[in-house]
Amino acid sequence: MQTNIAAKLYPLQRTVDRFVVNRPSTMRDQEGAPIDVVIEDISETGCRIRSDAPPMIDDEIRIGIAGIGIRSARVIWNDDRSFGCTFDDALTANDVAMTLEAATLVQGAFEKNGIAAAPETRPADELGPRAKLLIIVGAAAFSWVLFLSAAKAIQFLV
Structure with a gap:
């Protein structure tokens, strides 16, 4: 018995260019917990991120992007170690250029429940x-x- 299976492939047409960055960053999940990630590529509309624990589709996240700061995004796909997200507010071409030229973001003041996180401080007895x-x-x-x-x-x- 022979079965014929037909599939139609649809080309993925992107409206903006993606740029490979492979830059470490910090992401905050919906509860505000910090997660170390790597931004693999970025465009004006979103980015692809590698993480040991990718969030679920439709999760809201905040991601620190070198050169432009912290952006809110929504996860639109995920697989074993990577996920894609779309920015709530699209980046400009200038924003993308700034992040391509910037050094890796070391510290960001993420917000949790609308309150800005306090900057990291040392204990008083530690110099x-x-x-x-x-x-x-x-x-x-x-x-x-x-x-x-x-x-x-x-x-x-x-």
């Missing part, structure tokens, strides 16, 4: 490497001033 270096250099300079002052005082007395 950064620059502050530690300045303290060491300042203490060494102060020690030399004390030493030279003591030497002058001894020389004056003798």
Whole structure:
């Protein structure tokens, strides 16, 4: 018994160009949880993102895009490790050019439930490497001033 199966292929016609970026970023899901992702490509209307845990179709997300900031989007497809989303507000050609030239976004002030997230801060008892270096250099300079002052005082007395 022979079965004939016919399929019609429809060409996918894109109205805007996509640009490969392969840039790490941070995405926030509907609950506001941060998720490390890689933006694989971007266009004026959306982007393709690689993630270990892709969101579900129709989920609302917020994605940090280097050079232009944080954008809201809706997931329109997903597979095992990638998903595609469409931006709520389309990017301009200038926005796309800015993200192609920009450095990777390191930190963004994402919003959760309409409230801007507080910037990341260090605990009060933890100093950064620059502050530690300045303290060491300042203490060494102060020690030399004390030493030279003591030497002058001894020389004056003798």
